[in-house]
Amino acid sequence: MTRLANKDWMAENCQLACGTCTAPPAPLLPVTSTASSAFPTQGGFFQTTTVSSGPTTTVTIPPSSLTAVSSCERVKDSIAQASELMSISRLINPVEDNFGRNMLSIDDITRSVPTGCVPQLSDVGVDCRKSLCYHLMYRTLDGTCNNLDKPMQGAAFRRFNRHFPAQYDDGRGEPISSLNKSRPSARHYLIYYTSSKFQFNNMMMQWGQFMSHDMSKTTLQPSANCKTCDPVPSKCMPIPIGEKDPNLGFKSKQCLKVSRSAPICRVEPREQLNENTAYIDGSMIYGSSLKDLHKFRDGRTGFLRVTRFNNQNVLPFDQSKCANKDKCTASFTAGDIRANLFIGLSSLHIMFAREHNRIAQKLTELNPTWSGDRVFQEARKIVGAQIQNVLYKEYLPKLLGVSFDKVIGPYKGYDTNVDATIANEFTTSAFRFGHGMIEEFYKRVDLSGNNITHGGFFFGDGVFKSGKILFEGGVDPIIRGFMTTAVKRPHRMTPAITEKMFGSTDLGSLNIQRGRDHGIPSYNKMRQFCGLKFATTFDDFGDMILDRNLRAGLARNYNTTNDVDFYVGSMLEDPVIGGLVGTTLSCAIGEQFKRARDGDRFYYENPGIFTRSQVEEIKKSSLSRIICDNADNFELVSQDAFLLPGSNLTPCNKISEMDLTKWRAL
Template sequence: MIVTELLSWEDLEMLAELSQCPNETNPVICDGGHHSKYRTASGVCNNREHPDWGAANTALVRWLLAEYEDGEEEPKGWNPERLHNGFHLPPPRSISREIIRSSCKWTDDDYSQLLVDWGQYIDHDVTFTPQSISGAAFWTDVDCKKTCENLHPCFPIQVILTHKTTDSLCMPFHRSSPDCPIRSRSDKLQTLQRQQLNAITSYLDASLVYGHTPQLQSALRNLTGLNGKLAINNQFKDQHGRAYLPFVTKTPSACRTDQQGERVECFRAGDSRVNEGLALIALHTLWLREHNRIAEILKCINEHWSPEVVFQETRKIIGALHQIITMRDYVPKIIGVQLFERYVGPYRGYDPSVDASASNVFATAAFRFGHGTIPPLLSRLNESFQEHQHFPHLRLHASFFSPWRIVKEGGIEPTLRGMIGSAAPAASPDSLLVEEVTETLLVLDSPQHMDLASLNLQRGRDHGLPGYNEWREFCGLMRIATLDDLAEAVGDRRVAEKILHLYKHPNNIDVWLGGLVETILSGSRTGPLFACLIGKQMKSLRDGDRFWWEAEGVFTQQQKEELLKSSLSRIICDNTDIQEIPEDPFRFGQYPAAYVHCSEIPSMRLEAWREEKSHGDL
């Protein structure tokens, strides 16, 4: 007999109360004018009937039931003696070393590095899975940095040593924080199974600019200026007086710093991962400046608006621009125009029956396709889009958690030019993740270098993701039964042989690896499985969002027409010294032939937001 047959729904409700799980939000609190006009910071009340759908600190949704070794919470690989389809699972580090690690990358001259960086940026708007709260869990007294045993919440990545070395026998790994049992689940087994949290809002709402709690949103605002703007750095500006992000309040921070001169702390933004790399810092800085630029104009146009209205109306515009750039300019390039039409299709209005919550497989596997397109070098270019004479290219690991390089090495322009003016690396089955992220990945608070590929594989097992074949079936694709089937899906028989040699059985293949090695579809950057999963997620993010920019009553027709004129190129033109740029900065083109002057890039006219009457008491 399984546990679900022994427990009633009343038992589960009592367990939830004993665990001090928060109650679900009552739909009654979603009444009122403010919730009609503006998003909440946490995403709660976007869907009035299901207020927690898509909200921060709710569970990632399951499109397929989790697969745990004990049926409830132990990940695949937890018990080393356990067989799967008659075989032991291969250790993630072996898969990384034998299949994934690559010493070189070829480039895709269709697209720029900015396409890769926008993917990481927009992922940080939609998903963030927090790890177990502390290094030492109070119920087991285990420090995950010091143990190589599988003891909750630690699930260390075993390292296979080929010769005598002083290396650790494992890489530390904290399991993702579990969600509380959710009472509204229709399936008792799913209620008992371990679910993982999405700490931020699932919506494409620019929460990485504004934060996902009211407290964080307040902390990011310039409340003393009474102007609806965001707070800026009060210590440094760029050479033309443009703003940088503010620093974190807790100092000294964990970021690296230049040994000479004034210390530069970690930057603060709506998302805590802002300092991971220079490209992320550059994009966050861009949107901080764009918010303040728009807020200033709106205040001039509507002098009667309160600072709160200026802030909320600007936030609404910035959110719309994130949606337009992502869905119009980014997603069709990732999954291909044909599959975009199949899986996303034309917008037909807000659908309150659609749950916009991020899915577990999207967050943990499908949207990590971009890790196969990370370059080993970070390019920094000058005004002629050549290697910068003062700030040369950097090995990627030298750019991690280094905000000082923005402040002291030319601002965001050299990095942005590098993103626009470099061709994007492309993934292929025999060239997946560069050694910069499999051998020298820097993770804050980790005492050793980490391996991104191993982390992804272990995270998928931690989350109980079903295997590659289950997801192929979910998407209506043929299951892989033989080496010939796999070779056809991968397009490289040698790689298919390596995979089956390690996994022994097609049903054991991890979904992230399977999706990553599939043949890239023409006109896209993914294979058929990830195109399906990304497409389905993007459609639900759009259709289940009451505040989607095209939804009825969110913007006037005139405002929508103005929003559509905007582009990432225009935002770069308006907030940096870059004055020549491709019309579509996601497409790679040689300088100067493929570039136009900023004066030729259309602008959005904010006059469409002129309003004669007051917003009331906001």
């Protein structure tokens, strides 16, 4: 019997949101559910009554003769109660109807790169109403229909936004300083500050990278196409190496070969593609395309794929490429291919894959009748909310210090007029500040705080080295090492990334060159954007760059104040009080994260996305709790995973945890 002839299969899988089949029979009598002032009642089919336990919302279930999409439209009219209403009225549909919709995958983009440009995700077939019952409860993987009125905002495989028009030497696409030579070689950047230590630990660096990969990924052209030190139009923009360069290895090569980001087809001036969604949604875990999901999800179950290896659950990998620790070239499979860049990053990916599966297992036990699709979507939704809570309540206040309240501030609700799309200035320059936090050496410690047998590792030895996790004690010693080592101030890069990164690349110079590749405005213009004085002399930078020697260095290397690269100038600023970055970076970073929160309908504090009781549980989550729940053997932890513990370690059983029984079906 085919699936089309199987009425039982159809009853379970028919796309209710299409409006072509009716919702399951619903009770005709009003159903009362608890509400609170955090979820205000609205018009439509709601009435409010008062009982001894407090205010309640009486919900009249739409008659079963209505199509599901019509019923969901009535829920949409009272969206602040959407989570309760969808559950009560049995309208929840965990499968999106993608029929007729154009979708892209990472493989599609990769295949397009050799043509010289990459396509954008088309809005053809994007009809949020068709799958409204799905969209009210769950995110799409590619970010479409987050904003139900503007469905392409924040979606993956779309161009970055800009605060200023792209700045190219020819006005169309030639990199800044490639034709008129108005700026020094990117290799001559000036980051003189010595590093200093804070009460914050190295998890600040690692979480920042994890978040960066949630929000953006730029499509690059193959570096193999750049074979010489001559520029190749639209493809290669090498960084020349001067005769006085102290790195003899670089000097012998005469240049650092840099491939340009792939341009979007038929767009001028040149623009770049974001392969990820703009939202804080865990896309580095789940990917940003339904066409890619099969690589990460375990079939139609509620779980993510994991591999059991050496008594630990890790991300999937090709075991034939990992015979032993000395011959291990395997790469982990994750929602973002960059998961293998550094074993600290891989460790967080593994932790959150385990967290998804831990939650999925609990939801399955609480709701044995739920389908695998329902379990998967609910677990994904919870994990995304946990990430948001850690980001906005733990990480960003430390990064931005006293600037946090000004540039982000308290949550005031979802705003349909806010576009969360990632700004090119943010992803290409501002949020690359974290490269300056990378250390030369990382320790790995055991339960007692002592170095493990295998010892620590130099940064370069942790790049693309999955074997160090698989054969040298797993993720626990790496995470402990991060949590017990003070973070490095980001204003000066270590030789590990300026002289040795991937063997032949200076990451600092690459950051500057990438800004020129993308037409990023100058430091002076970004100062203006942030409300600072437009500098006409280099001493005018003194309000944010206090060291006169640094200002003098800028004057020696740049012709005018308008030529200073945004990345260079912003990294030289003194940090704000209580934070790690300066005023201009605080502004550019905070502005993006505020839009990513306020323009996200699925931000967890937005009424209707979760029930009131579920929101209270999510607020209990923390990175320390996630580590305790998913590490192989963690007994003591800092209550705040981003602070050095000192002598104040807390037993894991004393760290607040979420009560997942709040997700038991009504």
